[in-house]
Amino acid sequence: MNNLTVHPLKKEDIDSIIAIENLCFPTPWTKESMEGELNNKFAKYLVIKKDNVVIGYGGLWLIIDEGHITNIAVHPEFRGIGIGNIIVKELIKLCYIRNISSMTLEVxxxxxxxxxxxKKFGFKEAGIRKRYYSDNDEDALIMWKNEK
Incomplete structure (x- = not known):
């Protein structure tokens, strides 16, 4: 895991992010949607690079006292080596710095x-959103992490 860097999302990272989105998700975010997140005052996105090439990213919305993870993705060639762990740790750290003690997501x-x-980072199952995913009407599991 040499030559890894983590930094906030920049406009020049978006094409790489969209390429990863297209590899990872049946209904990927569009370039326009991701560019919109750069202007969203509630959104914080982190990018992980290896040798200056984007290999993963994660994002969340910070709303009042909650962090809502919007997406996390790792390029398929770099899965299984701990990149997802780094992303989740960094998103948790972003919330901690801002005194946000609750985080949620759908998966x-x-x-x-x-x-x-x-679950490794303390998220627990809290409910189901029926037919949440529009590509196949799959249910989403709602997960929460509370530090209070």
Missing amino acids: RVSNIVAQNLY
């Missing part, structure tokens, strides 16, 4: 790998 009920990642 596909079929995405056991992601669920296990979140």
Whole structure:
């Protein structure tokens, strides 16, 4: 895991982020949506690079006293080596710095790998959003992490 850097999302990272989105998700965010997040005062996105190439990213919305994880993705060639752990740790750190003690997210009920990642960091199952994903009407598992 040499030559890794983590930094806030910049406009020049967006094409790489969209490429990863397209590799990872059946309904990826559009370039316009991601560019909009740069101007969203509630949004914070982090990018992980290896040798100056984007290999993963994560984002959240900071709303009042909650952090809502919007998306996390790791390029398929770099999965299984701890990049997801780094992203989640950094997002938790962003919330901690801002005195935000609760975090939430939705994850596909079929995405056991992601669920296990979140559980490792203290997220717990809190409910189901029926037919949340429009590509196949799959349910979303709602998960929460509370530090109070």
